[in-house]
Amino acid sequence: xxxxxxxxxxxxxxxxxxxxxxxxxxxxxxxxxxxxxxxxxxxxxxxxxxxxxxxxxxxxxxxxxxxxxxxxxxxxxxxxxxxxxxxxxxxxxxxxxxxxxxxxxxxxxxxxxxxxxxxxxxxxxxxxxxxxxxxxxxxxxxxxxxxxxxxxxxxxxxxxxxxxxxxxxxxxxxxxxxxxxxxxxxxxxxxxxxxxxxxxxxxxxxxxxxxxxxxxxxxxxxxxxxxxxxxxxxxxxxxxxxxxxxxxxxxxxxxxxxxxxxxxxxxxxxxxx
Amino acid sequence: xxxxxxxxxxxxxxxxxxxxxxxxxxxxxxxxxxxxxxxxxxxxxxxxxxxxxxxxxxxxxxxxxxxxxxxxxxxxxxxxxxxxxxxxxxxxxxxxxxxxxxxxxxxxxxxxxxxxxxxxxxxxxxxxxxxxxxxxxxxxxxxxxxxxxxxxxxxxxxxxxxxxxxxxxxxxxxxxxxxxxxxxxxxxxxxxxxxxxxxxxxxxxxxxxxxxxxxxxxxxxxxxxxxxxxxxxxxxxxxxxxxxxxxxxxxxxxxxxxxxxxxxxxxxxxxxxxxxxx
Numbered sequence: 037x038x039x040x041x042x043x044x045x046x047x048x049x050x051x052x053x054x055x056x057x058x059x060x061x062x063x064x065x066x067x068x069x070x071x072x073x074x075x076x077x078x079x080x081x082x083x084x085x086x087x088x089x090x091x092x093x094x095x096x097x098x099x100x101x102x103x104x105x106x107x108x109x110x111x112x113x114x115x116x117x118x119x120x121x122x123x124x125x126x127x128x129x130x131x132x133x134x135x136x137x138x139x140x141x142x143x144x145x146x147x148x149x150x151x152x153x154x155x156x157x158x159x160x161x162x163x164x165x166x167x168x169x170x171x172x173x174x175x176x177x178x179x180x181x182x183x184x185x186x187x188x189x190x191x192x193x194x195x196x197x198x199x200x201x202x203x204x205x206x207x208x209x210x211x212x213x214x215x216x217x218x219x220x221x222x223x224x225x226x227x228x229x230x231x232x233x234x235x236x237x238x239x240x241x242x243x244x245x246x247x248x249x250x251x252x253x254x255x256x257x258x259x260x261x262x263x264x265x266x267x268x269x270x271x272x273x274x275x276x277x278x279x280x281x282x283x284x285x286x287x288x289x290x291x292x293x294x295x296x297x298x299x300x301x302x303x304x305x306x307x308x309x
Numbered sequence: 310x311x312x313x314x315x316x317x318x319x320x321x322x323x324x325x326x327x328x329x330x331x332x333x334x335x336x337x338x339x340x341x342x343x344x345x346x347x348x349x350x351x352x353x354x355x356x357x358x359x360x361x362x363x364x365x366x367x368x369x370x371x372x373x374x375x376x377x378x379x380x381x382x383x384x385x386x387x388x389x390x391x392x393x394x395x396x397x398x399x400x401x402x403x404x405x406x407x408x409x410x411x412x413x414x415x416x417x418x419x420x421x422x423x424x425x426x427x428x429x430x431x432x433x434x435x436x437x438x439x440x441x442x443x444x445x446x447x448x449x450x451x452x453x454x455x456x457x458x459x460x461x462x463x464x465x466x467x468x469x470x471x472x473x474x475x476x477x478x479x480x481x482x483x484x485x486x487x488x489x490x491x492x493x494x495x496x497x498x499x500x501x502x503x504x505x506x507x508x509x510x511x512x513x514x515x516x517x518x519x520x521x522x523x524x525x526x527x528x529x530x531x532x533x534x535x536x537x538x539x540x541x542x543x544x545x546x547x548x549x550x551x552x553x554x555x556x557x558x559x560x561x562x563x564x565x566x567x568x569x570x571x572x573x574x575x576x577x578x579x580x581x582x583x584x585x586x587x
Contacts, residue, residue: 061372064380073409074371074433082433088369092434095366102433103369162332170336174343176365180409181343186370190399190409194372197401199408 042282049125054192061193071189072126073180074103082106087164087228091177094168111232118238120229123219124258124281128188132203133219136210137258146215155214155221157261157277164224179224216258219279226279234276239298240284244270247292253284272298349406353413353515353532355397356420356454357429357437361536367436370409372399374428374437381427396420397428413456415517415532422451422482422516452483457515458538459488459508459530466529468505471495477506477530480522487513506530510539 053068060069066079075083084106092099114122124130140146170178180186184206187199196203210217219226242265249267254260262275263284285293347365355374358364378384379395386393396413400406411428413420426449429437444450459477463469481488488506495501506519508530517532532538545568548554 061376061379064376069376070371070373070433071409073369074373076373076431076433084369084433092367092369097363097366098435099367099369100433100435106433162328163335166332166336166339170339170343174340174347175362176343176347176407177369178339178343180370181346181407186409187402190370190372191401194375194399195401198403199401201402 039286042286046125046281047131050128050131053126054128054189057189058193071186071193073186074106081109083110085225086111086232087167087225088177088180090168090228091171091179094171095175095177096172114229114232114236116237118233118236118280120226120233120277120279121238122229123223123226124279127185127225128192129185129203129206129223130219130281132184132188132207133210133216133258136207137216139211140215141255145211155217157221157259159221160224160227160230163222164227167224183225184218185223185225220258220277230276232276233280234274235298236276237298238280238295239272239274240278240280240282240293241272241296242266242270243292243294244268245292246290248290250289252287252289253293256283256287258283266292272296274298347407350537351534352406352410353415353457353517353534355411355413355428355437356422356426356451356456356514357432357439357442358456359436359438361534364436365407365410367434368407368410369434369436370399371433372409372411373431373433374411375399377427377431381423383421383423394418413517415520416528419517419521420454420456420514421518422454422514424451425449426451426454452512452514454514454516455535457517457532458510458535459513459515459517459519459532460538461506461508461530465525465527466506467525468503471497471501471503473504474524475504475506476522476524477519478504480518482516482518483512483514488519510535 056065056068057071057075059065060067067077069076069079070083072085073088074085077083082102082105084103086107089099089103089107092103114120167179182202184202187202191197191199191203206218210219214221242263244265244267247267251266253266254263257263258281259275259277259279262273262278265271265273280295282295285295350361352361354361354364355378359367375395375397378397379392384393384395385391394417396418397411398404398413400408400410400412402408404412406412426442429439429442429449432439439449441455442449442451442453444453461469466474468474475490478484478488478490486509488508491503491505491507493503493505495503515532515535520528520531523530544558547558
């Protein structure tokens with residue numbers, strides 16, 4: 037059971053949220069309605085995606101207070117809770133790319149000779165900035181025109197139409213193109229959450245003493261550059277690109293990884309030193 | 310060592326240049342695609358929507374308007390007790406409208422012009438402007454909506470053939486105001502009357518109930534976005550008998566108005582003596 041604890045929790049969260057959103061349209065539920073762009077929680081609390089909000093502002097449109105407040109709430113939430121928790125605990129595309137990633141391992145596509153690496157992981161930050169520039173130039177929230185995240189979410193709520201092809205494209209790209217291609221290299225939304233969460237409190241902590249260097253964690257990690265400390269140092273994963281998915285904790289057979297609070301982890305380190 | 314830092318610098322310059330170049334490439338492709346994707350002129354937006362250009366900037370694609378529309382109480386079919394499809398749809402891939410933006414297709418489901426306009430106040434971004442559908446008393450007033458304008462195609466409208474049909478006239482929520490019937494003698498038979506539907510653009514909200522009600526195979530009365538269904542006389546033409554219309558031209562005196570076109574470069578007499586292409 038331990039091997040899939042966080043994986044299951046994440047799937048329950050992801051699917052649960054989608055069910056709430058779906059019900060809001062199909063049955064008029066008031067718990068959580070709208071889409072990730074902008075939502076309404078319990079019919080009163082506005083929520084909005086910070087990057088989407090920035091794109092709209094970049095077009096020169098002065099947004100309503102609801103969206104600005106919503107974006108502030110979401111930014112604060114992920115600032116505290118842990119950066120890209122959105123990516124691994126909320127975003128529906130995560131299920132698509134996780135499936136592609138799992139298939140990669142099963143089909144042995146991770147091997148060097150069939151693993152293309154023509155993209156840098158830093159590309160997403162360029163794309164994030166570019167998205168704002170294009171929004172300003174064209175006068176439309178540019179990433180939202182092709183965002184597979186909201187296309188998939190709206191697809192589930194309102195019906196897919198030809199939008200399904202975007203989801204399939206992401207799946208194929210991650211499976212046969214670049215490993216972790218979309219979430220780990222291209223997605224500007226993930227890049228924005230990386231920045232927001234780079235100082236967040238909830239972090240994965242590594243225990244060097246317990247580690248047996250099996251490298252299971254690095255195999256499953258979608259951003260395995262953040263696990264540089266494995267079997268080297270007992271420190272927290274502080275990189276904002278960590279999605280807090282907890283998959284490394286699931287697969288670790290030595291209890292060498294676990295969630296912790298950043299400041300506590302820091303103090304422990306100081307105490308040890 | 311000096312060599313090493315030199316080649317490092319060269320490598321740094323090259324990768325920086327590459328990053329900038331690829332970003333520019335992406336930017337051009339992305340801009341081109343986005344610009345094409347938003348070019349869908351013949352789309353009808355919810356009531357209170359900002360002018361299309363601003364609407365496309367403002368809409369955050371949350372779908373709250375569409376959800377409010379389909380889940381409104383008045384959308385329950387009184388006979389079956391079941392919910393009917395909503396008016397507002399969210400554009401999907403393949404709809405050839407900017408993806409994720411709300412629109413409606415009157416021939417499928419028109420706007421029923423709810424008194425409480427559930428779709429507008431829920432808009433969080435301001436893409437649907439509540440003030441534009443609020444009257445002087447501060448109440449929501451759907452009659453102020455300007456979603457589009459109904460247009461009659463005379464050749465396919467059977468009322469213009471001389472048959473008696475007033476389906477659109479009766480379907481109109483602003484009966485006798487947005488569509489009126491104009492009587493005219495049918496010269497063909499000599500003893501019958503035409504009852505011709507005429508749309509009044511100052512009243513029509515573009516709800517599309519007429520388009521839905523139209524009995525012809527393809528609707529002979531249909532709603533177009535106002536921008537596409539209206540003309541503009543411009544400042545050169547002013548109704549001299551209408552004080553209100555004279556205000557439109559402002560203080561400008563006749564001798565201050567000079568029309569310059571390609572034609573006016575040449576003397577009028579040339580037009581008579583030689584053929585002028587224009």
